[in-house]
Amino acid sequence: MRIIKFLLKVCCWFVAISIFWVLFYKWVPVPVTPLMVIRTYQQQKNDQPIIWEHQWVSIDKISSNLQLAVICSEDQKFEAHRGFDIEAIEKVIENSSKKKKIRGASTISQQTAKNVFLWPGRSWIRKGFEVYFTFLIETFWSKERILEVYLNSIEMGNGIYGAEAASNYWFHKSAAKLSKQEAAAIAAILPNPLKYKANPQTSYIASRKQWIMRQMNNYGSLNLQKK
Numbered sequence: 001m002r003i004i005k006f007l008l009k010v011c012c013w014f015v016a017i018s019i020f021w022v023l024f025y026k027w028v029p030v031p032v033t034p035l036m037v038i039r040t041y042q043q044q045k046n047d048q049p050i051i052w053e054h055q056w057v058s059i060d061k062i063s064s065n066l067q068l069a070v071i072c073s074e075d076q077k078f079e080a081h082r083g084f085d086i087e088a089i090e091k092v093i094e095n096s097s098k099k100k101k102i103r104g105a106s107t108i109s110q111q112t113a114k115n116v117f118l119w120p121g122r123s124w125i126r127k128g129f130e131v132y133f134t135f136l137i138e139t140f141w142s143k144e145r146i147l148e149v150y151l152n153s154i155e156m157g158n159g160i161y162g163a164e165a166a167s168n169y170w171f172h173k174s175a176a177k178l179s180k181q182e183a184a185a186i187a188a189i190l191p192n193p194l195k196y197k198a199n200p201q202t203s204y205i206a207s208r209k210q211w212i213m214r215q216m217n218n219y220g221s222l223n224l225q226k227k
Contacts, residue, residue, distance in 0.1 A: 001078050018117075020135045025116065029056040034119045036161055043159070051159025053169060059148035062163045062175045065148060065183035068222055072215035074185040075108040076207060078147070079224065083109040083138035084131075110134045112150040142223040151175075155193050156186060170198040184212040 030061050036052060042049050059067070071078050077085050085107050106114075113133035119128055135178050136148055156166035163175040163186075178186070183199075188208040189196035 017134060017194075018136065019140075021117070022140050030116055030149055030153055031056070032048070033115050033161070034117075035155060038120065039159060041153075042086050046072065052161075052178040053163040053165040054152075055168075056152050056162065057164045057175060058153070062151055063178040063183055064222065065180045066151065066163055066167075066178050066186065066217075067175070067176060068216050068219060069180075069183040069187035069212055070151065070190065071108070071222070073149075073184075074111070074210050076110050076215070076219065077142060079222070081107060081109075083107060083134040092114065094104070107134075108150050109138055109146055110148050112153070113137055115155075116149060116154045121160060147224060153205060154190065155184055156173055156189070157193050157198075160193070167199070178215065180213060184209045187212050 032054075034158045040050060040052055042048075045053075073148075075085070110130055113136075114120070114126075114130050118129055141149075152162040154164070155161055157169055160166050160169045166186055167173055167175040167178055167182075168187060171178065173182075185198040185201060185205065188205045188210065189198050196202070198205070201209065
């Protein structure tokens with residue numbers, strides 16, 4: 001009986017703290033993420049130069065080109081769904097059962113939850129926490145805030161985190177001044193930013209950039225839920 005009461009208290013405290021944490025980041029810039037700490041540790045362990053570039057900027061200082069590019073690249077249903085792309089998840093399950101190549105079904109909301117509140121990994125425990133935090137940010141944050149946090153927290157190169165740092169690193173300009181082509185190039189490397197380069201581009205990244213730009217043309221303008 002004592003164990004049950006203890007577990008219930010732990011669960012209640014976890015829910016209360018996690019909700020407070022999510023509400024705190026609804027208004028406050030995210031200064032650091034678990035992945036930033038992990039990457040720094042890996043660099044130190046491997047006797048590599050410590051690279052940690054991260055400058056938070058508000059979404060109005062991030063080019064609308066980059067906002068649209070990452071949505072077209074990563075999650076074209078971002079504005080419509082409530083955190084999860086059910087159709088994509090069903091396709092993953094179907095392809096898994098048929099032993100076909102599996103394409104990720106993580107939405108921008110899920111990636112944001114993972115980047116800000118959790119650690120990298122593929123365990124079911126981490127995935128369960130990801131679902132929980134995705135539900136919380138979709139409940140308490142606007143779509144605009146989710147995208148703002150995503151664009152300021154995501155890894156965009158070796159030790160490069162967020163749109164401002166990536167823009168300066170790859171194109172030597174602020175995130176507000178990114179052209180459509182430059183934004184698409186940055187979005188093109190997101191599946192593996194440690195492997196790919198936005199500038200200079202390989203033929204694969206150039207091809208992927210062109211695909212993203214076509215998607216941007218077809219998508220139209222963004223109409224995000226405001227803060």
